Amino acid sequence: PRGSVLYSLGVSVKMNLFLFAPGIFFVWMTVLGPYRTLFHIAVCGLVQVLLGWPFLTTYPESYVAKAFELSRVFTYKWTVNLKFLPEDIFVDKRLGWLL
Structure with missing residues (x-):
C-alpha cells in the first residue's frame, strides 16, 4: 500500500492528482482484484482522514465547508x-x- 499512501499524500497537496483516480482504479482492479482494490481505496481514505484530523476535530464545519x-x-x-x-x-x- 506504499503507492496508495504516496498517491493520497499527493492528492492532499495538489487536488489535480485526483484526475488520475479512474486510471489507478482500473489498474488496481485489473492487477489486484476487487477486494485488494477496496483495501487500497481504504488506505487512501485513511490517509486523508489522518491528515485532516486536527482540523476536523477543531473546526469541523469550517473545514468541510471550505474543503468542498x-x-x-x-x-x-x-x-x-x-x-x-x-x-x-x-x-x-x-x-x-x-x-
Missing part, C-alpha cells in the same frame, strides 16, 4: 483549458459544482 466549496465561481480570465466555453457559462455556479 461547491458555491465557488471560477475567474474566466485565468482559464486555459476551458476557454472554448462562453464566459456566461464558465462563471455559472453549476459549472463549478460539476467540476
Whole structure:
C-alpha cells in the first residue's frame, strides 16, 4: 500500500492528482482484484482522514465547508483549458459544482 499512501499524500497537496483516480482504479482492479482494490481505496481514505484530523476535530464545519466549496465561481480570465466555453457559462455556479 506504499503507492496508495504516496498517491493520497499527493492528492492532499495538489487536488489535480485526483484526475488520475479512474486510471489507478482500473489498474488496481485489473492487477489486484476487487477486494485488494477496496483495501487500497481504504488506505487512501485513511490517509486523508489522518491528515485532516486536527482540523476536523477543531473546526469541523469550517473545514468541510471550505474543503468542498461547491458555491465557488471560477475567474474566466485565468482559464486555459476551458476557454472554448462562453464566459456566461464558465462563471455559472453549476459549472463549478460539476467540476
